[in-house]
Amino acid sequence: MSSPSSKSSPPSAAPASALQQQMVALAGALAPAEGYNLTVLPDVRFLRSNRPLSRAPVLYDPGIVIVLQGRKRGFLGDEVYLYDAQHYLAVSVPVPFSMETDASAAEPLLAIYFRLDFNVAAELMLRLEEHGAPAHEAPRGLMSTPMDARLAQSVLRFLEVMRSPVEAAVLGPGLVREIYFRVLTGEQGGAMRAALTRQGQFGKVARAIRKIHACFDRPLDIGTLAREAGMSAPSFHAHFKAVTATSPMQYLKSTRLHQARLLMVRNSVTAALACTQVGYESPSQFSREFKRMFGRGPAEEAERMRKAFAMPDPLPHAEYVASH
Structure with a gap:
């Protein structure tokens, strides 16, 4: 690769x-x-x-x-x-x-x-x-x-x-x-x-990735993303994993959790508000999945990020969610 x-x-x-x-x-x-x-x-x-x-x-x-x-x-x-x-x-x-x-x-x-x-x-x-x-x-x-x-x-x-x-x-x-x-x-x-230049199947997956980053706070499922890519659901799932080494739904979850962390650090919003703003309906599910990804609960991780790194505002006209 x-x-x-x-x-x-x-x-x-x-x-x-x-x-x-x-x-x-x-x-x-x-x-x-x-x-x-x-x-x-x-x-x-x-x-x-x-x-x-x-x-x-x-x-x-x-x-x-x-x-x-x-x-x-x-x-x-x-x-x-x-x-x-x-x-x-x-x-x-x-x-x-x-x-x-x-x-x-x-x-x-x-x-x-x-x-x-x-x-x-x-x-x-x-x-x-x-x-x-x-x-x-x-x-x-x-x-x-x-x-x-x-x-x-x-x-x-x-x-x-x-x-x-x-x-x-x-x-x-x-x-x-x-x-x-x-x-x-x-x-x-x-x-x-x-x-x-988004050639071939890679380009189709890239279209779905842009859709995820533009609409991560809305309900998205495999069928919606496959249609965005112009593929059948099984073909889309296989090609998406070949490009990203993860499934479309795991990618969506990761994008939402990264964005929630940024909201808490940059905008000082609560975990409960970040949860709803990134498309989660269950606060308990959000907290579990957040801790599984980052190794800490939402509030603890946001506090660690504030102390450890200066977090500037997002880059202007950003097309994607980024967290690094």
Whole structure:
């Protein structure tokens, strides 16, 4: 499903290169606070984490995660996705998975999150097709890919520009576009382009996923989602699981619970109100399923999130629910 994916323990980190040391120093200054640090670019955030995480449930918006220091591992079904200073993570459709991180106060995890601007990605993909670079690879929702030298240089220039609010506002969007280009033409760029153009059965599943994120607070069943995808219910169930490693109803439940957690943390709503706002009819069922997913009850988990991470407002014009 992605490369690399291994169940063995990761090797010890190699000594940081001079370029990597430069990027870490810049990222550390751009992410002074633990949690997400906002930038003048609405789709870009810098992350600092001073503590490890163990198998935390996450749901990313489509985008790119570039880790500059520390290590993250994502677990989806039998696949393990490593993203660290040598590998980045690309997400073409939101897929719930669990994540663990290596981080400490002495050596915090530092990363950049680029929420995908579909207009910029579509324009680049069109230009690539015009220049004879069609996407023949099988589409993928989640990809862990080695960081090559050209992408690393683009990221370094981006970090340097982001030190100045004026340069960030004027030059930053062009460098974000350059980073998109490097990812879309990288080792697994063809698979990402195929996913973003929503080809074949993958595209049908992607339509159903958008429906879930747009209507998670309403009654949805397998028949409704299968019709949205233009498939029979059995075919839809099989293809959905092939893309997301979970069933449509489990995906819907995960989306609702992630959104409930965000409502409690960002809007300070009660668990009872969050329960109704995400489409649950039974508060007791909501509490049971929430604790099963996050390992804590709703109120306890919301309090932990407030203390552990700065939680900025949602990204503007977000098409999907994200919780990471």
